[in-house]
Amino acid sequence: MWRVTIILVLVSLTMAVDKSVIIIGSGISGYSAASRLIENGFDDVIILEAEDRIGGRINTIPFSDGFIDLGAQWVHGQVNNIIYEMTHEHFEFGSTPFVEVPFTFLFSNGTKADQELFRTISKINFDIFLALDETDTFTGSFGEMFLEVLGEVTMNDSFPVFKDLDLKIIETMKENAERFINGYCALKSWFDMSAKLSAQEDEAGGNLHNTWKKQGFKTVFDFISKKLPDPSQHIDIDSKVQLNKKVTNINYNVIDANSKAVITCEDGSSYEAKHVIFTPSLGVLKKYHESLFTPTLPEQKVLAIKTWGFGAAGKVFLEFDEPFWSEEGEPFVAYEFLWLDADKDEAKAYNREWMLGISAFYIVDEFPNMLEAYLGGPKINQFEASSDEKIIEDCMWALEKFLGKSLPKPKAMTRSKWLSNENFLGSYSYPSMDAERAGVGIKELAESINNDNGEPILLFAGEATDEKYPGNTHAGVRSGFRAADEIISSYQ
Template sequence: MVLSHGLDSHIVIVGCGISGIGAALKLTKHGFRNVRILEATGRTGGRIKTGKMGNNIIEIGANWIHGPSEANPVFCLSRQYGLLDPESLTPENQNLDIGGHPPWVPSWFSSSGRKLTAEQMGPAVELFGELLEECSQFSDKGSEPYSSVGEFLRAEVRQRAAERWRGDSASCHSIRMSLLSTLLKVECCVNGTHTLDALGLGAFGLYKTLPGLDCTFPRGYEGLIDSLMKELRPGMVAYRRPVSRVHWQREPGKGETERPVTVECEDGERIPADHVIVTVPLGYLKKHHGTLFSPPLPLHKLHSVQRMGFGTNNKIFVEFDNPWWDEDCEVIYLVWEDETDLVDQVSDVERLWIKKLFGFTVLKPTKRYGHVLCGWIAGHESEFMETLSEQDVTHAITNLIRRFTGNPIITPRRVLRSQWFHDPWTCGSYTHTGTGTSRQDIHNLAEPLPLWGEKPLQVLFAGEATHPSFFSTVHGALLTGWREADRLISHYSAPGTSQPTKSKL
């Protein structure tokens, strides 16, 4: 039971993504009367962003429900709201454990315009999958033989490939090594990092997957946001209201309020509060922590903000009048024959950025999306791509596809790309565990300020970066919003009705 004086507490939530919405919903359903969300933009959803390409729905932001099963709250809510296809709801789909890598039907094309065979490529795919599995085990072992995932993969690939493919021809060995470079770029996209050399090996296994075959929303991911927003009281969200500073640890009787926190908006409005839940992306926090908090973040929290990784993964949607890929194809890998040296970044970003694009996923079903491919590109090359004109991106993509298919007349109908790095409120895509990070860094990110004292929990932190095992996911973001709401509910609950605050981290 929440005590009545707690229900009158003034709570400000910074950011109207799914984490902030989730926190607001849980608090209001527990009777808190003074909850307000400040959103910097004119829209809800944050990094959930559904768009249109012609008449077709596309996901500019979050794409899948990763691990759609009973343990995933995003799946359960989406099912409750009737937002998913019947196939996604079957027990068979929920029980399928794919380990984070969907079993898509692949096609491989080389830079000389050849279509490659499964016999040629299979051993490289198998070796890479085996090594990725090994990467995820170092977090449990408490030791790491290399400082990064990239270092480990390069060393082990060279050694094991030399042993296993000893009898193969030089050309076969060469094309497999080139595919492994492509697979390194795939992992850059999956993890939202410029290079796997920036991905900590010891912390790689902190990320956990849930069972279930990843699924999409027939009418767009924003349908989930819309459904959640309908449950909030009208007027709770103030749009186009960026926060410039959070003043915390204010002394009673000093300033305009007795409340310990003042949220200062860019338009000059000053909002007194007992608690503020900050849900901004880690990329924004990295860039603005110095001005966002007064007093500044404690050093241990600041160092964790700096150590944790936050990178860019962009999409380039390409629509065609007719498909040039096989009907059953679900993913297309582009293999550069000159990349035999296990590379996941280019030597000249401005000239060669397009080589970082690992390939395309095929948007299915066709009756919903038309003939649309989604290209994936991460890192600094992706950030540079954002600065180019749509015409330049279209030209580069057209030339790329013509080269790899060997068809000089293929022409896209239209091209559309995301630009998450230059979005001033995200500054990138999502979180990864950088080199030197540990489980403690994520705990530090999630730790409220101050944790104890006469007026604790003045500033709380939510968002995907603060989840210890589901960082980079929508369900991770939602769970952290709920976690911080529960922390406040627990704080104001009658003794014996809830766990103490200390156990909530």
């Protein structure tokens, strides 16, 4: 009888199903994938994280009397936004009133612009942006299409604001529109982004600037792990994370259904798993895909990696002893910068050209003494290479120029450095003209690689792999769930 028992035990061991999963990256995609897997009985999960922290491009840090975000900051949308849907009944969001409160327009020589005129033109610009998001037949760049439409608008009698308007004013507003789009979409130039592919992307409805107040975007991880709203349902994901584990190679060259992928790290350690979910940024893929994967990735996936856009945006936070931007109790949300040629030349002469990528300094929700600048454009590398002292000096030079007076120095400053960080190499993806011409895109970026039995061995997640909302944090959650679900379904 004992022989039969031993044989049955041995048989059950040989029939045990291998559900081991290694997730590369502990950003919102990897964290979401782990949550879904563990919740569905996949306990053999390891997350390898190159940084010394969890979060990826969500980087919430203590600052002033709360937390601010050097990476993802707003929950963009409420309708069809998976982050908002999982949190809003248990978290009271704030909002940055970009739509409700008009910007204050200033010239770089210290004079205040005609507010009514510039707010009218700015509204027309914004309406053009919205209209272009619905047009997917233009075969050209977003910048080309915007300028073409704006040119038609300025010649249209239905827009009397442009009648007899100084061409320099129109040119200034064109430049501001480009600064806004470059910063918003993490572009070096709006001529790099495909108008057609951009219009094919979706946007969650409702308020696009929901804030986490003083708690920061890190709060979302408590909801993904179900620590909130009910701690008794908490899924322990953090214990699965191994920090300072930079992956240098993923050998997914499986021979048969029982083979495992082998993951090698920079510190010499190695891991094996039946499934690998790769979540680092498209920037990392662009630079390292040839050395990261053995064998090399499929041709169409490589083409998509090379051609789909991935850019960098920058942030600066300045904290002052008290605000100097409220005038006579009027509502204030932002100073919009209108650069004059002489001041642009001065910025270039003193290595402050990165400042020309800033369209505005604006308030930070729940931090009454703080201003924030968001920038894009071709000089992000100059911004990141500058010392903290020079960043403060440059910001104050610009603010004093535009306000036409001396200002108190900030008591604290912090800023982002996404482009120069080898574990990110930028901020988020965008649909490029190169991708439009190559005829490849998110489908190829997201496609899994299967073994001979059709089981997924190498899967890809991250904001750049979500076909509906790329470039957004809710795309990261969706893609992590998608990859996890693909693994789960392969066992059903």
